[in-house]
Amino acid sequence: MQVLRSISRSDKVHNEDAAGCRPDGLWVIDGATPLGDEARVDGRSPAAWLSTAADAFLAQVPWEGRPLRAVLRDLIGHVRAEGRRAGLPAAGFPTATLSLARLLDGRLDLCLLGDSPILLRQPGAAVIEFVDPQFAGVEEALLDRVRAELDRGDEAADAYARARVLNRERRRWRNTPRGSWVLSDVPAAAEHAFVTTVAVAPGTELVAMSDGFARAVRPFRLVRNGAELLDEIAASRESELLDRLRAAEWADPTCSRFPRFGMSDDATMLYARL
Numbered sequence: 001m002q003v004l005r006s007i008s009r010s011d012k013v014h015n016e017d018a019a020g021c022r023p024d025g026l027w028v029i030d031g032a033t034p035l036g037d038e039a040r041v042d043g044r045s046p047a048a049w050l051s052t053a054a055d056a057f058l059a060q061v062p063w064e065g066r067p068l069r070a071v072l073r074d075l076i077g078h079v080r081a082e083g084r085r086a087g088l089p090a091a092g093f094p095t096a097t098l099s100l101a102r103l104l105d106g107r108l109d110l111c112l113l114g115d116s117p118i119l120l121r122q123p124g125a126a127v128i129e130f131v132d133p134q135f136a137g138v139e140e141a142l143l144d145r146v147r148a149e150l151d152r153g154d155e156a157a158d159a160y161a162r163a164r165v166l167n168r169e170r171r172r173w174r175n176t177p178r179g180s181w182v183l184s185d186v187p188a189a190a191e192h193a194f195v196t197t198v199a200v201a202p203g204t205e206l207v208a209m210s211d212g213f214a215r216a217v218r219p220f221r222l223v224r225n226g227a228e229l230l231d232e233i234a235a236s237r238e239s240e241l242l243d244r245l246r247a248a249e250w251a252d253p254t255c256s257r258f259p260r261f262g263m264s265d266d267a268t269m270l271y272a273r274l
Contacts, residue, residue, distance in 0.1 A: 001025065001103045001206075001272050007213075007238050008268040009246070014048040017210050017268035018055035025063070025102040026270050029054050029183070030116050030210040032095045032171075033262065041086050046094035049086070053079050054096065054183065068102060068111040072190040080185035088185075095174060095184045097132075098193075099208045103274060108200045113193040114182050115139065117214055119207040119226045122200060127227040132194045134180045142166055143219075143259045156254040160261075167261065204274040207233055212265030216241055219258040220248045233271045242267055 003021045016031035031047025041049035097114020115135040149159040173179030181192035216222045249264045
């Protein structure tokens, strides 16, 4: 697996995304932006700390001949132990999404936990988008409420204040049977990740990205779909696309024309060819 291009851009002091690769795999980790004034960890936000710790672990963990779900269990155990050493409490432990791909013997193993998608295009075939089913449509449902309130004339600040209450409630139930499962310090989350295996041919293209980069498709429609997004990246236009995305975000500071949570988001992408 050869990573041909990568990009990661943040408007924050510390990027809360992380991405890495090795000859037989790649990954993107998207730390969940804090909703409050969480304490810094080693001078970084808890989200940035978590994504950095997970990235370092995946770069060196032995995974040959092991199911990706077992690797994920080890990853969760590692960040849990490191977090306790850093003084992070169990209550309020940071969370992140993970997209992980591993190439082995003509097949691609995928592990997704959260809303960071992976695009796959085999030679002569259509693009397939892989997402964690537990997150499919969840954020859109919350944003549909915001759109409805904006359409009836509510102020954007009021609509998003109500949405943030719902978002906080969602986060309260993360990594429990009442909510969705994400990368954090709860070992049971590994059993709820979406894991699949795809037979692949030489020349297959792969894009792993954070949801901040995926905004180029939804909500901004700078490209129509995942196929056009992959085309732009394959043509080495990912930097220009990200420039256009940032310009579109800053042109809508109240998030009223293009409803979304947060005016701007960390955007990370890895593009590889098998």
